[in-house]
Structures are given as C-alpha cells and as structure tokens.
Amino acid sequence: xxxxxxxxxxxxxxxxxxxxxxxxxxxxxxxxxxxxxxxxxxxxxxxxxxxxxxxxxxxxxxxxxxxxxxxxxxxxxxxxxxxxxxxxxxxxxxxxxxxxxxxxxxxxxxxxxxxxxxxxxxxxxxxxxxxxxxxxxxxxxxxxxxxxxxxxxxxxxxxxxxxxxxxxxxxxxxxxxxxxxxxxxxxxxxxxxxxxxxxxxxxxxxxxxxxxxxxxxxxxxxxxxxxxxxxxxxxxxxxxxxxxxxxxxxxxxxxxxxxxxxxxxxxxxxxxxxxxxxxxxxxxxxxxxxxxxxxxxxxxxxxxxxxxxxxxxxxxxxxxxxxxxxxxxxxxxxxxxxxxxxxxxxxxxxxxxxxxxxxxxxxxxxxxxxxxxxxxxxxxxxxxxxxxxxxxxxxxxxxxxxxxxxxxxxxxxxxxxxxxxxxxx
Numbered sequence: 071x072x073x074x075x076x077x078x079x080x081x082x083x084x085x086x087x088x089x090x091x092x093x094x095x096x097x098x099x100x101x102x103x104x105x106x107x108x109x110x111x112x113x114x115x116x117x118x119x120x121x122x123x124x125x126x127x128x129x130x131x132x133x134x135x136x137x138x139x140x141x142x143x144x145x146x147x148x149x150x151x152x153x154x155x156x157x158x159x160x161x162x163x164x165x166x167x168x169x170x171x172x173x174x175x176x177x178x179x180x181x182x183x184x185x186x187x188x189x190x191x192x193x194x195x196x197x198x199x200x201x202x203x204x205x206x207x208x209x210x211x212x213x214x215x216x217x218x219x220x221x222x223x224x225x226x227x228x229x230x231x232x233x234x235x236x237x238x239x240x241x242x243x244x245x246x247x248x249x250x251x252x253x254x255x256x257x258x259x260x261x262x263x264x265x266x267x268x269x270x271x272x273x274x275x276x277x278x279x280x281x282x283x284x285x286x287x288x289x290x291x292x293x294x295x296x297x298x299x300x301x302x303x304x305x306x307x308x309x310x311x312x313x314x315x316x317x318x319x320x321x322x323x324x325x326x327x328x329x330x331x332x333x334x335x336x337x338x339x340x341x342x343x344x345x346x347x348x349x350x351x352x353x354x355x356x357x358x359x360x361x362x363x364x365x366x367x368x369x370x371x372x373x374x375x376x377x378x379x380x381x382x383x384x385x386x387x388x389x390x391x392x393x394x395x396x397x398x399x400x401x402x403x404x405x406x407x408x409x410x411x412x413x414x415x416x417x418x419x420x421x422x423x424x425x426x427x428x429x430x431x432x433x434x435x436x437x438x439x440x441x442x443x444x445x446x447x448x449x450x451x452x453x454x455x456x457x458x459x460x461x462x463x464x465x466x467x468x469x470x471x472x473x474x475x476x477x478x479x480x481x482x483x484x485x486x487x488x489x490x491x492x493x494x495x
Contacts, residue, residue, distance in 0.1 A: 102154065
C-alpha cells in the first residue's frame with residue numbers, strides 16, 4: 071500500500087492519510103467511496119441549479135446537455151473506481167473464504183471434544199474430523215488455483231459477476247454428500263473385521279440414501295437448467311443482463327436490481343432447512359448416509375420448480391408504448407418539430423442493475439438515422455431522466471421532416487421495436 075505522500079498513494083493533505091492507491095483492497099475501497107461522495111456532491115449541486123456556466127444559462131437545452139456531459143464524465147471516473155474495487159475483491163474474498171473454512175473445522179473439533187466428555191472419543195468423531203479436514207484442504211487448493219477469480223467461490227460466480235443461487239445450492243449439496251461419503255470411507259479404512267465393514271457398506275444402500283441422492287440430482291439439474299434458460303433468454307433479447315461490479319452475498323436472495331426475490335429466497339431457505347436435517351441425521355448415525363424422508367424430497371422439488379418458474383417469467387424486452395411532444399407549462403399545442411423535446415413512454419428502458427450513473431448514461435434513442443444519448447437530468451437524490459418508463463430527448467436538427475422511426479437502445483444493448491412519429495418542418 072502506498073503511504074501518504076508517496077507516488078501513487080492516495081494520501082493527500084486533509085484526507086486523513088486514507089489510501090486511494092487502487093492497488094490494494096483498502097485503497098480501492100477508499101478511492102471508490104471518495105469517488106461516490108464527489109459524484110453525489112456534483113449531482114446535488116446541479117440539481118439545486120448551481121454550477122452551470124453563465125454563458126449557458128440563456129439556453130435550457132444547452133445547459134441541460136452541459137450538465138449531462140459533466141455528470142457522464144464524472145460517472146465514468148466513478149465506474150473506474152468501482153472497477154478497481156471489484157478487481158481487488160478476489161484476493162480479499164480468497165483469504166476470507168479459507169479462514170472461514172478452517173474456522174469451521176476448528177469449531178467442529180471443539181464441538182466434538184466437548185460432546186465427547188463423559189461419553190468418550192469414538193471412531194465416528196475421528197472420521198467426521200478427518201472428512202472435514204479433507205474437504206477444507208480441497209477448498210484451500212481450489213482457492214489457490216482460482217485465486218484470480220475469487221478463490222473457492224469462483225465456481226459459484228455467474229457470467230454477470232453475481233453469485234448464482236442455483237450453483238450455490240448445488241455446491242452445498244455436493245459438499246454435504248462428499249462429507250458423508252468421506253466420513254464412511256474413513257470409518258471403513260479403520261474398521262476392525264469383516265462384520266464391521268459389511269455394516270458400514272450397508273449404510274451405502276440405495277434404499278436408505280435414495281432421498282439424499284435425489285435431492286443432489288435436483289440441485290445439480292436446477293443449476294444446469296437455470297444457466298441454460300438464462301443464457302438462451304439473454305441471447306434472444308428476452309432478458310436484459312447488466313454485469314455487477316463484484317459478487318455479493320445478497321445476490322443469493324435478491325434479483326439483479328438488489329431487491330429481495332421471493333423465488334430465490336424460498337429456494338435457499340428450503341434447501342438450508344433440509345440440508346440441516348441431513349446433517350443432524352449424519353451426526354446421529356455417522357455409519358450410514360443420511361436417510362431423508364421422501365416428503366422432504368418432494369418439498370425440495372416443489373421449491374426448485376418455483377425457482378425455475380420464476381426464472382422463466384422474469385425479465386422482458388424494452389417496449390415503447392407512445393411518443394409525445396414534451397410541453398412546458400404555457401406552451402401552445404403543436405406538432406413535433408426538430409429541436410423539440412419528445413417524451414418516450416414505455417417500459418424496460420432501465421434494466422435491473424443499470425441504475426448507476428455510468429449505466430444510465432449509456433441509454434440511447436435512435437431517431438431516424440441519428441443516435442441521441444439520453445441526457446442525465448439530476449434531481450435531489452437521483453435522476454429524473456432517464457427512468458424505466460419515461461425518456462426525454464431532443465429531436466436533433468439532422469432529422470429530416472416526415473415519418474421517422476424511434477427506437478430505444480438500453481444499457482444492456484437491447485433495442486425496442488420501431489415506433490413511428492411524424493416530424494414537421
């Protein structure tokens with residue numbers, strides 16, 4: 071980390087020596103926070119009507135465009151700081167993941183030691199500890215191999231840089247089954263005599279472990295189907311996907327916009343409950359795979375169907391419903407002419423996850439053959455333009471009079487169908 075006053079360091083007089091070098095997690099995080107504060111201050115200043123050059127005050131259109139350009143430039147700098155923070159995430163999460171995994175092994179050791187008081191140490195306790203240590207070693211090796219992509223969490227991160235709910239649940243069931251199998255394997259390796267081995271091998275019977283294996287198959291199938299369904303809908307334009315700056319734990323329970331998702335939350339909670347039941351059964355009898363009642367299998371299957379149904383109906387194309395001339399108070403009714411502002415009404419203009427200023431600034435309206443960037447119009451606490459349902463843009467002078475087709479291109483690259491308007495001389 072560069073120190074205060076060093077080249078590349080973030081320490082400046084008056085900033086408390088905070089590192090903003092961008093080459094370490096703390097520096098990247100601090101630089102992003104300061105960039106956010108600077109952008110918010112600039113947006114609030116413009117929203118209050120201050121900061122516009124006096125030479126542009128006579129023209130509302132010119133002033134609005136100048137404000138939008140200044141905010142867009144600041145938003146790009148903010149996005150660069152956000153990308154730097156996102157790039158520092160893998161190293162930080164890799165260390166934390168390994169720490170959490172080995173802390174869980176230590177907690178299991180302490181729990182086994184405490185519960186062994188008065189009852190004595192058993193082979194089953196040794197087997198569970200060895201199985202946990204083997205899994206922890208595997209997680210540590212995976213974290214090192216994928217150290218540039220988030221460590222052991224790399225397989226759980228989707229192409230949109232968010233944690234995948236379906237992958238996380240499938241990985242949890244894979245880890246649980248591996249833990250149970252390793253526990254049996256350790257006991258089988260130290261078993262004394264053929265009778266003990268036959269008893270342990272009977273614990274692998276399909277009749278008893280059928281429920282566990284069915285749930286494992288459901289979890290893996292849901293992960294594959296969810297990926298294929300989402301990828302196909304994105305390619306066909308039926309879903310708009312905006313990459314996140316970095317994965318977050320909230321991704322498991324929320325949609326792309328960060329709002330709580332019922333389908334995701336119920337899928338996670340149901341599987342956590344059933345997974346906990348399986349671990350209790352394994353702790354009660356570590357000599358066999360957990361036997362799960364088929365009613366729990368049906369519960370998990372219903373939860374998976376709900377989750378996939380939510381994936382199937384989520385999203386949609388952006389749609390233009392109407393285009394009208396934007397009229398100021400006191401203006402007379404008139405047709406649309408070049409230089410006028412038009413108000414495009416519809417839905418899906420701001421995809422989930424595209425509410426950051428740099429993403430909003432990428433929204434474009436194509437009027438005829440002219441691409442018009444949608445200007446950012448600041449208001450206290452946010453932006454009045456663009457919004458998910460309404461866009462306001464000027465009709466450029468390069469648009470020829472006559473019938474003209476209007477299309478909206480969102481930050482995700484999705485394009486609406488053409489809506490025809492009439493531009494007068």
